[in-house]
Amino acid sequence: MCALRLISNRTSQQALSNSDYTWDYEYYEYGPVSFEGLKAHKYSIVIGFWVGLAVFVIFMFFVLTLLTKTGAPHQDNAELSEKRFRMNSFVADFGRPLESERVFSHQMAEESQSLFHFCINEVDHMNKEKETQKGPSLESNTHFQEVPKSSGMFEEDLHCLTKFNIPNFVNTEQNSSLGEDDLLISEPPIILENKLVMQSSHRILD
Amino acid sequence: ENISDFSLNITDCTQVVVPEEVFFTVAAAGILENLLILIAVVRNKNLHLPMYFFICSLAISDMLGSLYKTLENIFIILCKMGYLTRQGDFEKKLDDAMDSMFILSLLGSIFSLLAIAADRYITIFYALRYHNIMTLRRALVILAIIWVFCAGSSVAIALFSYEAATVIPFTILFPLMMFFILCLYVHMFLLARSHAKKIASQPSTTVHHRTNMKGAITLTIFLGVFLCCWAPFVLHILLARFCPHNPYCACYMSIFHVNGTLIMCNAIINPMIFAFRSPELRSTFKKMFYCSR
Numbered sequence: 233m234c235a236l237r238l239i240s241n242r243t244s245q246q247a248l249s250n251s252d253y254t255w256d257y258e259y260y261e262y263g264p265v266s267f268e269g270l271k272a273h274k275y276s277i278v279i280g281f282w283v284g285l286a287v288f289v290i291f292m293f294f295v296l297t298l299l300t301k302t303g304a305p306h307q308d309n310a311e312l313s314e315k316r317f318r319m320n321s322f323v324a325d326f327g328r329p330l331e332s333e334r335v336f337s338h339q340m341a342e343e344s345q346s347l348f349h350f351c352i353n354e355v356d357h358m359n360k361e362k363e364t365q366k367g368p369s370l371e372s373n374t375h376f377q378e379v380p381k382s383s384g385m386f387e388e389d390l391h392c393l394t395k396f397n398i399p400n401f402v403n404t405e406q407n408s409s410l411g412e413d414d415l416l417i418s419e420p421p422i423i424l425e426n427k428l429v430m431q432s433s434h435r436i437l438d
Numbered sequence: 439e440n441i442s443d444f445s446l447n448i449t450d451c452t453q454v455v456v457p458e459e460v461f462f463t464v465a466a467a468g469i470l471e472n473l474l475i476l477i478a479v480v481r482n483k484n485l486h487l488p489m490y491f492f493i494c495s496l497a498i499s500d501m502l503g504s505l506y507k508t509l510e511n512i513f514i515i516l517c518k519m520g521y522l523t524r525q526g527d528f529e530k531k532l533d534d535a536m537d538s539m540f541i542l543s544l545l546g547s548i549f550s551l552l553a554i555a556a557d558r559y560i561t562i563f564y565a566l567r568y569h570n571i572m573t574l575r576r577a578l579v580i581l582a583i584i585w586v587f588c589a590g591s592s593v594a595i596a597l598f599s600y601e602a603a604t605v606i607p608f609t610i611l612f613p614l615m616m617f618f619i620l621c622l623y624v625h626m627f628l629l630a631r632s633h634a635k636k637i638a639s640q641p642s643t644t645v646h647h648r649t650n651m652k653g654a655i656t657l658t659i660f661l662g663v664f665l666c667c668w669a670p671f672v673l674h675i676l677l678a679r680f681c682p683h684n685p686y687c688a689c690y691m692s693i694f695h696v697n698g699t700l701i702m703c704n705a706i707i708n709p710m711i712f713a714f715r716s717p718e719l720r721s722t723f724k725k726m727f728y729c730s731r
Contacts, residue, residue: 270685274451277690281673289662292620296654299628 451689456699461511468504468705472497475713478722485718488577489561492553493713495581499546500705506540507702538596541608544668545588547704548615551664553580554712555622562626605679612672616665623657659711667704670697 273279475497479485513532516522522529557577561568595608630653674690674697681687713719 272686274685274689277677277686278693281670281690285666285669289658289665292661293654293658296624296627296657297651299624299631299654 451685451692454693454696456695458511458515461695461699461702462508464699464702464706465504465508465511468702469501469508471706471709472501472504474723474726475709475719476501478719478726481726482718482722485722486574488572488574489554489557490716490719491574491577491581492550492557495584496547496550496554496708496712499543499550500708502539502546503543504702504705506536506543507698509536509539534596538592541592541595542588544671545591545611546585547664547668547708548612549584549588552615552619553584555619559622559626562629605675609672609676612668616661620661623660627653627657656711663704663707663711667700667707671701 476494479490479494513522513529513536557572560571564571670693674694677684677687677690682691
């Protein structure tokens, strides 16, 4: 940081030599900088840097809000039918045919039934989960499929386990103690599982 | 009278001076705030969790940054008053030590932010196994590794700061980490969004567009604040290394004190966007203040 030391002269206008603070390093000499014949404005780097930074932050914000707004309904349908397909493939005796035009309100009922089956076939679950949760890639198409897959896994596990520790991050407002919580007891499981993972993610982002 | 060795053109870029009162106020506020967080986490047993330990690590790095600036200012004043010589060996060693403290603060901040992002990522994507993955002991080990690495690097960078080779990895690390943290948060954000959509599809719940908007705003604030506070300084280091004699670069480097003040502002803002969002921590503060009255 020798350069810093030399640049951090607190120069006052009148006295440039003795009363100034200079931590000098003899091997780092800066000669005078001449300001003759500048083509652009002398603070062009400063202005350019800050403008670039502001543009980048605003761009990032717009990308994030666009992510909010896109993700059209057909994509959600695709996610859910994908998930349904995977659930179906796990359970042996799940005889219901795939219907892509099934209404969303029936989706939850289906999930509860399939979840019940999952509790029975928990071992299969854990194996599949280990295979599929290898760390989702950031490429956008697989991304939207990976995300509900992993969240689907949570919901199944949540339903199966009777008691688990929620990280304190997922804390609810009324309760200040750690994880051993009563979230499971009073609420229906379907709404619970969505609420739980959504709570954690929204806790972070709100 | 020979006024100076430097050219005193009208177009000269003189150092932009930040008044000392402002400096000290900002630094003191940063140190106090982060100290409060440390005290709160230590006193409240409920806060002995990996998440809060990572926030404490961030608070410590911020404190170190503010402390560095305060000490530097004190030394400047002592120098002006004549208690310290300018060329002495002791002062040079002290200066090196302070440089390494500053680099330690920067590296500590970056790695703490990374640890916080990774912790949140695990919370969301591995929610049920979180307590097995991120035990208290593992969190402490991770923090120890981070700080040992940062201390070693800072000492090495301070010692070899005159080599160009040290500046380049330093300035590459910064955007790399930022990009990685951004990716983690974007992934979490997308999951939150898809969950919100799923909940919104149920007939009984209302649509949460506002929630998603808030998520975007929060993410932007996280990363925007860090970028805006640290990037000017990193650019300064780059320019000081590679083009110190260029007039444009010199003009940029003349706002060095403003960049330093920005870093101290980061120490004030970070607790607000990380620590004070937790209701548990806020209630601990309230208890601390009301009990003391």
